[in-house]
Each structure stands twice: as structure tokens, then as C-alpha cells.
Amino acid sequence: MTALEAVETGDWVEAIGSQELAEKGRAVVKLEGKQILLWRSGEKIYACNNRCPHEGFPLAEGTMADGCILTCNWHNWKFDLESGETLVGGDALRLYPVREIHGMIALDLTDPPDTEVRAKAVEGLREAFAEHDYERMAREIARYETAGGDPVDVLNHAFVWAADRYEFGMTHAQAGAPDWIALRSRMATNRPAERLIPVLEIVGHLSWDAIMQPGPFPFPDGTADRFDAQALEDAIEREDEALAVALTRAALRDEGADALRAPLERASLRHYQNFGHTPIYLDKTFELLERLDAETAPAVLLPLVRTFCKGAREDLIPEFRSYAPTLEIWQSTGTDVPDAAHFRNQGVRKCLDLISGAGGDIERLYDQLLYAASDAMLHFDAEYRTHVDRPIQQNVDWLDFTHAATHLNASRKICERRPELWPNALLQTGCFLGRNATFVNWEQDVSQWAVTDRRAFFASVFERLLDHGEPLYIYPVHTLKLATALEEEIERRPDAPWAPIALAAMNRYVHEPAKKKHMRRTVTQAMKFVEAQG
Ligand code: FES
Structure with missing residues (x-):
């Protein structure tokens, strides 16, 4: 023996x-x-x-x-x-x-059961999440997968950890998640790292946005006796987060997330608000819900509702004040669709007038607006990226332009289900166009940005995103969201008149990255501000 x-x-x-x-x-x-x-x-x-x-x-x-x-x-x-x-x-x-x-x-040497290893990996991921320990997050996700887990499953945990960490609700970390997951499905080949990179990027972004705020910011307790869609819209309108949250919980308890879609879609486009983020967030949230467990729904929907309650109302500031009255008198009869070129150099009021005269031909109007938004992005005056001594209102960069396109993409999907919202969506695009018109240079030569092979172009953009090298999550997630939105639009309408312009604009955007930190500008503006304050 x-x-x-x-x-x-x-x-x-x-x-x-x-x-x-x-x-x-x-x-x-x-x-x-x-x-x-x-x-x-x-x-x-x-x-x-x-x-x-x-x-x-x-x-x-x-x-x-x-x-x-x-x-x-x-x-x-x-x-x-x-x-x-x-x-x-x-x-x-x-x-x-x-x-x-x-x-x-x-x-x-008996290995513990896989379930135990996965549970430990989730525990470790939570610790790493709390400190934004990027490398450890990668290791724990890798451990989870090695123990037979699908890395996408860890997102259910991450969204729950993140839910009450954001004072103003949802951020681009949640909004970008479905696009990262879609990119994962598209790229998952024989390169194993690609299964984990998008998951790490989502978890990392959620964690980063959480540690940047001294939360938590718990949601108000309580549930309504029954769900009432109109009451939810009204609560959002009154910025009554407690009631909106209670009604959201009641909807999830009694009817499921789908019951929330209609009132939230209406709320997302009711005003020009949050610089157009609300329809984008709405669209991406419901896409995300399809990828997550049903139990995770509150962790995604409550931050969305908070965003709706707390979003800034740009339509109340002078620049966009013509939005509400123009919406009020919207007629669905005019067919005088302006060419995209007519929006060049026009302020918000003029853009809204041009749009409201064409309410009877939504499809052509949509084409011209996407063209105009792409045209403006392609001609963005790069001088605004780097100026150091202009007023704060002129702190403009690529994201001011990319949002016009992603907003229109999200709005289009909402309006296809809810056509009564088209006037809101199109006039809001007019707000973007009028606002951005100041920050373009129509004289510049943009011919170098033409894209000849769109499939190869998108493939290269997505490939680069998988190792983007940007320390700040917010920039790559915008690139991803723009590329996803434009590809979606072009796939739907490959011969649309705006397609070549949209591709060229995206091409320029990915080759001329935003300036991510403005030391001289920040200090110069701060000094002027303090001096003016007296
Ligand atoms: S402490 Fe870093 S490798 Fe051991």
C-alpha cells in the first residue's frame, strides 16, 4: 500500500x-x-x-x-x-x-464546482467594480467564463450594482451597452478576447461613472397600487421622481416592462430636453432589456425614469424657445420639403419654420434632415475643438454633431411605432441643426473624407473600437453609437441621398478625434467668469 x-x-x-x-x-x-x-x-x-x-x-x-x-x-x-x-x-x-x-x-486538487467559481468571480467583480480596478474586472470576467459562464450574464449583476449610483439617472454607460453587446455578437470569431472586451467595456464604464459620483442615490421607496400610464407621464412632467418610480415598479410588478414603453416613448420626445438624450436612452434601454434577465429590468428602468424626471429642459431657454409654439401649430399638410442645403446657416427658428412647412411628407423630410445633420457634421469647423478664449457657449466639439444623427436614428424607431410623435422628433432635429449652424465652415474641402467601400469602412471602425486605447469611456461609446446608428440607417436605405455624406462625416469624425481636455480654455474661461462675477 x-x-x-x-x-x-x-x-x-x-x-x-x-x-x-x-x-x-x-x-x-x-x-x-x-x-x-x-x-x-x-x-x-x-x-x-x-x-x-x-x-x-x-x-x-x-x-x-x-x-x-x-x-x-x-x-x-x-x-x-x-x-x-x-x-x-x-x-x-x-x-x-x-x-x-x-x-x-x-x-x-479537487476543483470546486463551476457554480462556486462563478459566484466567487462575481463577488470579486463586485469588489473590482467598486474601485474601478480595470485589470481585476478583466480577470474576474475571464474567471467567470472559464468556469462555464456566459460573460454577458455578469452584466445583470453590474447593472444592479450601478442602478442607484447616478444622481441624474442613466448615463451613456447603459445607453452604449446594447451596442457593445451587438458588436460582440458581430465580431465573435475565433479570437477569444472579443467575447470579453465588450463586456469589460460595459462593466468598466458603469463602474467609472459610479465612482465619479459620491453616491449612492437611492430611489424613493414605495410602489403604486396599480399602474397608470398617463399618471406616469404626468409624474415625469412634474419631475415627481417618487411617484414616477412607484408607478414604474407597479408596471413591472403587474404588467411587465412593455407596459412602460408607450408612456416613456411619449415622455422621451415630449420636449427638446437633455440635449436630445432622452429618445436615445429610451431606445437603447428597451434594446438592452432584451439582452438581460427580467429581474434586472428595475435596475435599468429606474435610472431611465430618473433621467426623464431630472433632465434639463433646453426648450425653455431662449435659443430653443420657438420649439413648443411651432409644435403647437404643426400641420400635417405642407409638402414643401426643403433641400438639405436650405438648412445651412439657418438659426433654430428658421430651421423649425422650414420643417413645419413640410409636415405632410415625413419620409422626404426625414431624408433631408438626416442629410443636413450629416452635412453639418462633415463641415464642423475644427477650430472650435481647440479654441481657448471664446465664450463658454462656443465650447463645441464632435459630440454636439454626433447627437443630431443618433437622436434622429432613435427617434425614427420610436416614431415608426408612434407616428404621432414625428412632429416632435423632426422639430427637435431642427433644434440641433439651428444650434450647430454657427459652428461649421462650409468653405473647407471635405472631398478627402469620401468613403468608397462602406462595408470595409464600418468593419474598420468596429475593429478599432475593440482596442480603442481611450482612457475615457465616453468617447469610444459615442463612436460606437454613431457607427451603429448610421450603419442601421444605411442598411435600411442603402441608396438614400444622405448616405455618402453621412459616411464621409463619420470618416472625418473618426480621423479627427475630439480634444479631451482643455486646460488653457478651462482656466481662461474660469478667470473671466470670476472676474465678471465681481
Ligand atoms: S502582487 Fe503583483 S504579482 Fe503579486
Whole structure:
């Protein structure tokens, strides 16, 4: 009988002779593909993975203190080999049960069940999420997948962790998620990293936006007795978050998320608000719900409702004040559809007048507006990206232009279900056009941005997004959202007159990135502001 035949149960495997370990003090053995560190500390013997769970450097080169505290000397992580706790650092170190019998050290290498490994990975991901520990988030998602989980499933957890962390509700982290998931499906080939990159980007963005705000910002308690769609719209209109949240919960409890779609779609386009974010957020939220578990719905819908309640009402500021009266007198009879070129150099009021004269031909009007929005983006005056001493109202960059297109894409999908909202959607595009008209340079030569092979172009944009290299999530997510929206529009209407202009605009946008930090501008404007304040 060998020493180990004396062991009754378990996958005990001979590791090393007791005498040899006693002489060496520590030893690394390779068993079943694992590199395992054995360490004799006084009368105790510990066994753990030799690869540090941080970056994989050998723990055999570490230092033992107080009998059981092992320090990895690369970055000073500390592990308690007695309790299994990671005292300094993050990820858990795998320990192995040890037996010493008849002069042999034996280890139980039985792997824990996959469900346990996945649960631990989610636990670790939550810790990493709280600190925006990007590398650890990647490791925990990888561990989840290695234990047989679908990485997309971790998003259910991340959305729940994120739900009450945003003071003003939803951000582009949620809004970009369905596009990242769609990109994952499109790119998932034999390159395994592509299964995880979009998931990491979503979790990372949620985490980043959460740690940038000193929350949490809990939602008001309570549920309404019954769901009432009109009451929800009215509560949003009155900025009554408590009631809007209570009604949303009632809808989810009694009828499901679909019951919320109509009132929220109407609320999303009721005003020119939130710089056009509301229809985009609405559209993306319902797309996202299709990818997540039903239990996650409140974690996605409550932040959306909060955004609706707290969104800025740009239609109340002087620049956009003609929006509401123009909407009020909208006629669905005019067919005098202006060419896109007519919107050049026109302010908000004129743009709205041009649009309202063509309410009887929505389809042609939509074409001209998407053309005009693309035309303006293509001719954005790059000088505004870098100026340092203009007034704050002229702090304009690409995102002011990309939103016009993504807003129209989201609005189009909403209005196809709810045609009565077309006047709102189209007039809001007019607000974008009129506002952006000041910030273009029609004299510049844009011929270099023409795209000849649209499929190859979109493929290259999406490919680049998977390793975009931007430290700030907000920029790549806008590129993704714009590319997704334009591709969707062009797939639907490949021969549309605006397609070549939209492609050229996108091409210029991806080649002339936004300036992401304005030190001189910020300080100059701050000094002028403070001086004017007196
Ligand atoms: S590799 Fe061990 S602490 Fe970094």
C-alpha cells in the first residue's frame, strides 16, 4: 500500500516527501497542470497556487511573516494562508488542502464546482467594480467564463450594482451597452478576447461613472397600487421622481416592462430636453432589456425614469424657445420639403419654420434632415475643438454633431411605432441643426473624407473600437453609437441621398478625434467668469 492508499477519500495526490520539504522549507511542484507552492512554516504546511492572483509572478519568491502571512514581493499583496483571505490586494489566492501521511505530503486538487467559481468571480467583480480596478474586472470576467459562464450574464449583476449610483439617472454607460453587446455578437470569431472586451467595456464604464459620483442615490421607496400610464407621464412632467418610480415598479410588478414603453416613448420626445438624450436612452434601454434577465429590468428602468424626471429642459431657454409654439401649430399638410442645403446657416427658428412647412411628407423630410445633420457634421469647423478664449457657449466639439444623427436614428424607431410623435422628433432635429449652424465652415474641402467601400469602412471602425486605447469611456461609446446608428440607417436605405455624406462625416469624425481636455480654455474661461462675477 502506498502512503496515499491510506487516504480514504478525495483526489489526493502525492506532492513531495516530507523530508525533502523539511530540508527546502518551500518547494514548487507541478501537478495536473498546476504550479503549486508548498511552504513549511513551523509545524504547519501550506499549499497554494504559485502564481500570484494579481499578475502571476511566483509566490515562491515571496516572504512569509507571522507564520502564515505570505507577501508577494512584486507589488506587496499579502495573503493569509491560514484563513485564505487576501489582506492586501484584491483577487483570492487558491489554497489546497494538505495532508502529511507516512512521510509524504499529499494535496487535494479537487476543483470546486463551476457554480462556486462563478459566484466567487462575481463577488470579486463586485469588489473590482467598486474601485474601478480595470485589470481585476478583466480577470474576474475571464474567471467567470472559464468556469462555464456566459460573460454577458455578469452584466445583470453590474447593472444592479450601478442602478442607484447616478444622481441624474442613466448615463451613456447603459445607453452604449446594447451596442457593445451587438458588436460582440458581430465580431465573435475565433479570437477569444472579443467575447470579453465588450463586456469589460460595459462593466468598466458603469463602474467609472459610479465612482465619479459620491453616491449612492437611492430611489424613493414605495410602489403604486396599480399602474397608470398617463399618471406616469404626468409624474415625469412634474419631475415627481417618487411617484414616477412607484408607478414604474407597479408596471413591472403587474404588467411587465412593455407596459412602460408607450408612456416613456411619449415622455422621451415630449420636449427638446437633455440635449436630445432622452429618445436615445429610451431606445437603447428597451434594446438592452432584451439582452438581460427580467429581474434586472428595475435596475435599468429606474435610472431611465430618473433621467426623464431630472433632465434639463433646453426648450425653455431662449435659443430653443420657438420649439413648443411651432409644435403647437404643426400641420400635417405642407409638402414643401426643403433641400438639405436650405438648412445651412439657418438659426433654430428658421430651421423649425422650414420643417413645419413640410409636415405632410415625413419620409422626404426625414431624408433631408438626416442629410443636413450629416452635412453639418462633415463641415464642423475644427477650430472650435481647440479654441481657448471664446465664450463658454462656443465650447463645441464632435459630440454636439454626433447627437443630431443618433437622436434622429432613435427617434425614427420610436416614431415608426408612434407616428404621432414625428412632429416632435423632426422639430427637435431642427433644434440641433439651428444650434450647430454657427459652428461649421462650409468653405473647407471635405472631398478627402469620401468613403468608397462602406462595408470595409464600418468593419474598420468596429475593429478599432475593440482596442480603442481611450482612457475615457465616453468617447469610444459615442463612436460606437454613431457607427451603429448610421450603419442601421444605411442598411435600411442603402441608396438614400444622405448616405455618402453621412459616411464621409463619420470618416472625418473618426480621423479627427475630439480634444479631451482643455486646460488653457478651462482656466481662461474660469478667470473671466470670476472676474465678471465681481
Ligand atoms: S504579482 Fe503579486 S502582487 Fe503583483
